[in-house]
Amino acid sequence: MQVTSVGHAGFHIQTKAGSVLCDPWVNPAYFASWFPFPDNTQLDWDALGACDYLYVSHLHRDHFDAENLRRHVNKDATVLLPDFPVDDLRKEFEELGFHNFLETTDSVKTSVPGLDLMIIALRSPADGPIGDSALVLDDGETVLFNMNDARPVDLDMVHTEFGDVDVHMLQFSGAIWYPMVYDLPERAKVAFGTQKRQRQMDRCRRYIEQVGAHHVIPSAGPPVFLDDDLRYLNDDHGNPANIFPDQTVFLEQMREHGQHQGILMIPGSTAEFAGAAEPTVKHAEDVDAIFADKAAYIEAFAQRQRPVIAAAKASWAPAEGEPLLGPLKELFEPLLVQADAICAGIGGPVVLELGAESVVIDFPAREVRALTDEKARYGFAIPPELVRTVLRDGITDWVNSIFLSTRFRAWRVGGYNEFLYTFFKCLTPERINYADGWFSEQHDDSADIVLDGWQVQKRCPHLKADLSRFGVIEGNTLTCQLHGWEFDLPSGRCLTSRGHELRATKLA
Numbered sequence: 001m002q003v004t005s006v007g008h009a010g011f012h013i014q015t016k017a018g019s020v021l022c023d024p025w026v027n028p029a030y031f032a033s034w035f036p037f038p039d040n041t042q043l044d045w046d047a048l049g050a051c052d053y054l055y056v057s058h059l060h061r062d063h064f065d066a067e068n069l070r071r072h073v074n075k076d077a078t079v080l081l082p083d084f085p086v087d088d089l090r091k092e093f094e095e096l097g098f099h100n101f102l103e104t105t106d107s108v109k110t111s112v113p114g115l116d117l118m119i120i121a122l123r124s125p126a127d128g129p130i131g132d133s134a135l136v137l138d139d140g141e142t143v144l145f146n147m148n149d150a151r152p153v154d155l156d157m158v159h160t161e162f163g164d165v166d167v168h169m170l171q172f173s174g175a176i177w178y179p180m181v182y183d184l185p186e187r188a189k190v191a192f193g194t195q196k197r198q199r200q201m202d203r204c205r206r207y208i209e210q211v212g213a214h215h216v217i218p219s220a221g222p223p224v225f226l227d228d229d230l231r232y233l234n235d236d237h238g239n240p241a242n243i244f245p246d247q248t249v250f251l252e253q254m255r256e257h258g259q260h261q262g263i264l265m266i267p268g269s270t271a272e273f274a275g276a277a278e279p280t281v282k283h284a285e286d287v288d289a290i291f292a293d294k295a296a297y298i299e300a301f302a303q304r305q306r307p308v309i310a311a312a313k314a315s316w317a318p319a320e321g322e323p324l325l326g327p328l329k330e331l332f333e334p335l336l337v338q339a340d341a342i343c344a345g346i347g348g349p350v351v352l353e354l355g356a357e358s359v360v361i362d363f364p365a366r367e368v369r370a371l372t373d374e375k376a377r378y379g380f381a382i383p384p385e386l387v388r389t390v391l392r393d394g395i396t397d398w399v400n401s402i403f404l405s406t407r408f409r410a411w412r413v414g415g416y417n418e419f420l421y422t423f424f425k426c427l428t429p430e431r432i433n434y435a436d437g438w439f440s441e442q443h444d445d446s447a448d449i450v451l452d453g454w455q456v457q458k459r460c461p462h463l464k465a466d467l468s469r470f471g472v473i474e475g476n477t478l479t480c481q482l483h484g485w486e487f488d489l490p491s492g493r494c495l496t497s498r499g500h501e502l503r504a505t506k507l508a
């Protein structure tokens with residue numbers, strides 16, 4: 001099996017039974033904020049796009065690059081579709097002209113001639129834009145598990161169905177706006193960033209331990225930020241609080257923890273795998289030229305992309321225009337009516353500062369109105385041109401557009417509120433219904449485990465991770481390493497988000 005990195009979470013996998021192209025991203029995403037790192041524009045995208053199978057793990061724009069798919073990828077390729085609760089991914093493929101689909105069933109092994117495969121579909125509101133996924137491929141010689149940025153809660157079925165995993169690709173770096181966009185004292189920002197940087201690498205190492213693959217390829221990040229306004233986000237100036245460490249940093253962490261199976265792959269690198277045997281890896285570029293002086297590499301990349309960023313900005317809606325209150329009322333209010341669990345979970349008004357205009361989404365009252373003299377727990381200051389652009393273009397997921405752009409400021413009193421971001425990613429009746437139903441559903445959490453002298457419920461109150469695998473106790477705090485949520489053990493209180501109490505008893 002020959003695996004070629006095409007950048008970020010993207011791979012071209014050549015098997016004896018045909019080629020599979022995964023997550024081919026090359027054009028900037030999220031209001032021209034994110035670019036693949038290292039640069040992958042030099043690849044022969046027509047050749048890569050002449051694939052037999054196409055797999056896009058989810059609809060985030062650093063995975064689903066509509067422009068690249070439209071221009072370069074074979075429309076007769078068979079699209080391997082994850083089993084998502086809403087069919088937005090399929091619809092977007094159809095709009096681009098793809099017409100051959102293999103609809104998979106979540107975590108069920110299936111076959112095409114010469115290849116066994118399985119797609120694990122993650123379907124909670126927190127996973128991607130309602131749906132993220134991971135792909136297992138077996139060509140009879142090599143088992144490959146492309147987890148990209150998905151965070152499966154259970155992995156046992158991978159081993160049950162495929163035995164040992166040979167190659168494991170997964171995310172180790174950041175892909176979020178926290179804590180950088182928050183109005184926080186600098187010291188708090190540094191503390192939160194430092195903690196986040198380490199936690200995401202710890203989580204990745206936990207997954208590596210669990211899967212136990214012979215070879216590991218760190219992938220799915222970090223992005224690089226090339227716009228002058230965002231260059232401070234890159235991990236190129238020795239900031240230990242930066243949440244976007246690169247592959248070389250993580251590979252070093254792996255080695256420090258006795259994990260020696262890591263492989264560095266950058267766009268154009270190829271690796272020939274044959275089961276557990278040591279692969280042959282060839283790089284298309286000089287690795288040292290990229291990582292030895294990363295700041296210089298990014299500077300040169302940014303200069304090359306200046307016209308692209310300028311063109312993207314020129315395509316945005318103007319900042320000035322009709323008041324935004326009317327269109328936002330029209331968009332949000334019908335959704336608020338359907339969102340009982342989400343409105344209750346947010347539990348208060350949220351302020352949107354949009355240039356000269358300020359609007360309140362009053363979740364308890366289910367209405368959108370102009371801001372009066374009031375305080376709110378949560379607030380966002382968003383450039384109005386971004387809001388006008390998503391409204392103009394009918395974009396129904398503000399996480400997958402505005403928030404991931406990092407081109408905004410946020411503030412809050414208290415912890416993270418997952419209901420709030422879920423609301424902003426579900427701006428259609430179908431999505432909001434699904435998410436609200438998901439939150440309303442009762443999950444079984446009756447089983448307990450014993451961990452470091454505490455009896456605690458086995459499944460994390462967030463998304464049901466098995467705490468015997470992902471739980472770490474330090475002092476009186478339990479951290480679930482799947483998403484880094486913390487719980488105060490004596491009180492059971494979730495320290496990260498509203499609600500979500502953990503059952504815990506100190507053992508004598």
Ligand code: FES
Nearest residue numbers: 460462463480483
């Ligand atoms: S499952 Fe998300 S923090 Fe535990």
